[in-house]
Amino acid sequence: MELDRAHARRRRFMFAFWLLAFGSAAISNTLTLRIDAERHGIAASAWEIATNEFTSMVVSLAMLPFLLRACDRWPLHAETWRRRLPFYVAGSIAWCIGHIAGMDLLRLAIFSATGIGYDPGPLWLQVVYEYLKDVRTFFIVVALWHMVAWVGRQVKGEAHLLVAPDDAPAVEPVDRPDRFLVRKLGRDFLVATADIEWAQASGNYVNLRVRGRDYPLRSTLAALEARLDPAVFVRAHRSYIVQLSQVTSIEPVDSGDARLHMADGTVLPCSRRYRESLRAAAAGAEPVRARAGSGG
Template identity: 70%
Template sequence: MVIFWTVIFGTAAIGNTLTSRIDAARYNVPYETWHIAINEFSSPLVSLMLLPFLLMACDRWPLHADTWRRYLPYYVLGSLAWCLLHVTGMDLLRLGGYALGGDRFDPGNLGLQFVYEYLKDSRTFFFIVALCHAVEWFGRQIKGEASLLAEPDEGAPVEPVDRPERFLVRKLGRDFLVATADIEWAQAAGNYVNLRVRSRDYPLRSTLAALEARLDPAVFVRVHRSYVVRLAQVTAIEPLDAGEARLHMADGTVLPCSRRYREALRAVAGGHEPAVARA
């Protein structure tokens, strides 16, 4: 992913430098090549520095059918922050680069510069967001779908069908069995529920409520409209304002816990003190 974006931004910088050099020569603009190079490479360099934070945001706040209305305003605010940081970093690099070359960089009217850059930066920002979500959606299709395995492959069921021990996962044309005991948490994602197992997602065509009804309530707990977690994977419950909380999972992931489910979680977690340390 890093190489991909480096190639994208790097190619754009090289192309813009060449075309700007040609335009300067064509219209007799007294612009040194090193001026053009600093101007054109400073922008993608700052974008690459900001990119990891945007990719983490896309992973943390995915835009699905049931979440986009809630998260889209955050992305709009994020695009403004992206532009502000991008313009600031870009100007600082240009000031430093020009100074090393014995010249002075003048950014001009900062307000107009921000408006001008935002018109471009917002397109870049939302292109990255759209591409990340498209890749994530395509990945789910490649992985295939999971389905409930109602009974073992051989012999009579050893437990009620309402508590399946395994899920049948179809991935790349092959069938795999995912044990319910290996599921760390489940996240609603549109018409699917992503089952998280060892840092991988396995999409199940189901609603979160339907899946929750099939899981053991002594083992799995609803903590958010979009999340069900295995209690044994929760290491800490961090209280937040307005009665909400953050759940710190064993693999380092942080998941949201809404006020509606927080007290129920704490009550259930009280019987699992060795596995859950409450903040």
């Protein structure tokens, strides 16, 4: 889906950014440490310094995709940061341990191949020294990821359920909202619930598909399903809710699951758990154009 592709693009952008950042830092550190060694008369060849710096860079880049995926899966926001912050602190410790183990193994292999011994010194001192550096790197990556994600949501728009005002009776039943509030670039827009073609679970958000665009709603799919009209919106998969009138055909597959062909040409998955209930709902809904394919 569009938002999944946006997440993938964001991860690629972040990886490219950190490749440039880590690479330039490794080059800069190699040059400055070489200059310092010359100034202070320390016996350290350029290749030894470069090996130390670039093994650190390689291991950090190898672990980076896992951290970016963790940020995607468990983002920090106002409702979750207290619960998830300890997870990120533990993650920073795991990052440091992986960093030390990886670069020590690489350095040991490289130095041994050249006949030079490698001694990282006392382990406890190395752990303290590296963690003081790694914890900064770890949380800078996390902070930048969240900043880029926040900017992306402001540009794309983020949906919110409309709630009843405190000082007046509700114009509509709160349990069946007719509209969603979409905030985009500081402006508020109303999106009619009837315009939602389908909804897809994505981490802590549900992506509302409206006229070819995805709007992230901070909610679980189950919570959203409970507030939508079951005569109009039906669960098709553990990650999808579809509007029946947007389904043009149901195509069975050999596994017992099915593919839903939507009015805009998109194909969505339908698991066997929900297939029969969706077909039954489609058969009883007058405006629905869904029809079961052969063999189902």
